[in-house]
Amino acid sequence: MLGYDWNKIKSEIIKYSQKINIDKIGITTADPFLEIQCLLREHKEKGYGSGFEEENLELRINPRLSLPTARSIIAIALAYPGYELERRKTSATEGEIRRKFCRASWGRDYHFVLQERLSKLADFIKQMIPEAETLTMVDTGPLSDRAVAVRAGLGWIGKNSNLITPEFGSFVYLGELLTNLPLPPDKPLENRCTDCSRCITACPMHAIIPGKAIINCQKCLAYQTLTKGFLSDELKEKIAVHPYIYGCDICQLVCPYNKGKVNDIHEEFKPVDELVNPKVEVFFQLSNKEFKEKYGQMSGSWRGKKNLERNAILILGAVKDPKTIPLLKKHLFFDPRPEIRAVAAWSLGKFNYDDTGEILKEGLQKEKDDRVILEIKKALNLNE
Ligand code: B12
Ligand code: SF4
Ligand code: SF4
Numbered sequence: 337m338l339g340y341d342w343n344k345i346k347s348e349i350i351k352y353s354q355k356i357n358i359d360k361i362g363i364t365t366a367d368p369f370l371e372i373q374c375l376l377r378e379h380k381e382k383g384y385g386s387g388f389e390e391e392n393l394e395l396r397i398n399p400r401l402s403l404p405t406a407r408s409i410i411a412i413a414l415a416y417p418g419y420e421l422e423r424r425k426t427s428a429t430e431g432e433i434r435r436k437f438c439r440a441s442w443g444r445d446y447h448f449v450l451q452e453r454l455s456k457l458a459d460f461i462k463q464m465i466p467e468a469e470t471l472t473m474v475d476t477g478p479l480s481d482r483a484v485a486v487r488a489g490l491g492w493i494g495k496n497s498n499l500i501t502p503e504f505g506s507f508v509y510l511g512e513l514l515t516n517l518p519l520p521p522d523k524p525l526e527n528r529c530t531d532c533s534r535c536i537t538a539c540p541m542h543a544i545i546p547g548k549a550i551i552n553c554q555k556c557l558a559y560q561t562l563t564k565g566f567l568s569d570e571l572k573e574k575i576a577v578h579p580y581i582y583g584c585d586i587c588q589l590v591c592p593y594n595k596g597k598v599n600d601i602h603e604e605f606k607p608v609d610e611l612v613n614p615k616v617e618v619f620f621q622l623s624n625k626e627f628k629e630k631y632g633q634m635s636g637s638w639r640g641k642k643n644l645e646r647n648a649i650l651i652l653g654a655v656k657d658p659k660t661i662p663l664l665k666k667h668l669f670f671d672p673r674p675e676i677r678a679v680a681a682w683s684l685g686k687f688n689y690d691d692t693g694e695i696l697k698e699g700l701q702k703e704k705d706d707r708v709i710l711e712i713k714k715a716l717n718l719n720e
Pocket of ligand 2: 496538539540541542543544551555556557558559584585586587588
């Protein structure tokens with residue numbers, strides 16, 4: 337592709353990105369991300385993964401396995417709100433049981449929002465240069481969005497493993513556009529975490545591996561609130577008192593680089609309080625169809641309803657409101673899903689024996705699944 341002034345093309349791309357409300361943009365080469373190869377291998381070998389990461393390490397590291405002609409990668413970031421919800425202040429006095437969705441689930445699902453921006457950017461580039469090839473990724477692509485953003489100079493990796501931008505803190509979504517254009521690359525920023533370790537101290541699960549800027553997902557509540565299976569006793573205790581029914585913002589909220597970052601920029605990400613700080617019982621009241629209609633636009637709905645129901649039952653065990661005993665009983669006796677019956681037993685076990693002992697004993701008579709039987713016995717303090 338001869339005859340183009342790549343510096344000029346780059347500044348046209350930057351100008352256009354501002355016009356379509358992309359908050360940050362940076363460019364890096366499409367060279368393999370050898371700098372993260374060892375880290376990704378260690379992450380996998382030590383069992384720190386969540387299973388949501390791309391399995392194939394080569395694909396994760398080499399952009400040219402996704403777009404063989406790639407010469408550059410354009411990294412983008414869109415900021416999302418960092419402020420607190422209004423509703424939280426009043427919920428306790430009303431005696432309601434509510435839990436939040438993490439900020440990354442506020443407003444419209446970010447995958448669509450960023451993909452739309454990247455598609456516009458791709459169209460713009462192709463208008464300028466008809467022979468341009470492009471491939472866009474947001475979250476679900478094989479590349480590490482954070483590694484791309486770091487090398488393109490959008491920010492640095494905090495000890496909590498999040499990419500932190502100087503302007504918006506770590507409350508940013510990331511995406512990238514691979515292209516065959518030889519655009520001039522940007523320079524990475526210095527890491528500014530220095531001797532701070534607030535995120536490591538604040539993590540309720542000790543999930544952040546010190547000195548590595550990676551987390552052990554098996555411990556992390558941002559991951560475990562998304563799972564749908566049986567949980568260890570430790571995880572049940574922690575999810576029951578976690579402020580979030582979906583995700584976790586704790587290690588970001590304590591970060592000094594997020595202090596005062598309101599990021600009230602994009603209409604799409606503005607939260608509807610009732611949706612992102614719901615009464616936990618709503619998840620038992622909604623049919624799957626109703627759940628899709630009400631929550632389908634939020635990124636926090638991608639796992640369906642089961643993980644939210646399971647977490648909600650655990651929360652009822654922590655709150656111990658006698659009004660919720662009939663609901664827990666119904667799930668212990670009649671829910672077809674053993675994972676849900678198991679947490680119902682756990683939560684009933686948190687009440688006084690006088691209030692729920694008979695229910696648990698009756699549940700034990702009915703139950704056929706060994707895993708649930710074990711849970712009921714634990715709730716009744718019966719030794720094997
Ligand atoms: C799997 C996954 C998860 C897992 C694991 C997260 C994790 N920390 O590993 C779970 C479910 C726990 C999760 C949680 C969250 N996630 Co998530 N997740 C992903 C996903 C799909 C892959 C991440 C991955 O491979 N992790 C494994 C680690 C080892 O790799 P990595 O995090 O990509 O990047 C590391 C390396 O690249 C390295 N690195 C980068 N450059 C360099 C350079 C050098 C020299 C070295 C040595 C290392 C290095 O540092 C990074 C941090 O360890 C990405 C999307 C994507 N395709 O990349 C989103 C992504 C990371 N998640 C995102 C978000 C928003 C979240 C949550 C904030 C949501 C929430 N509130 O609950 C939390 C944050 C929890 C946390 N402290 O990390 C954003 C992060 C934005 C940001 N500012 O960093 C991403 C990028 C999605 C997106 N496109 O916006 N997530
Ligand atoms: S997201 Fe929550 S559980 Fe996960 S590392 Fe951060 S503070 Fe710990
Ligand atoms: S809390 Fe401190 S150590 Fe953790 S990411 Fe923020 S600046 Fe870095």
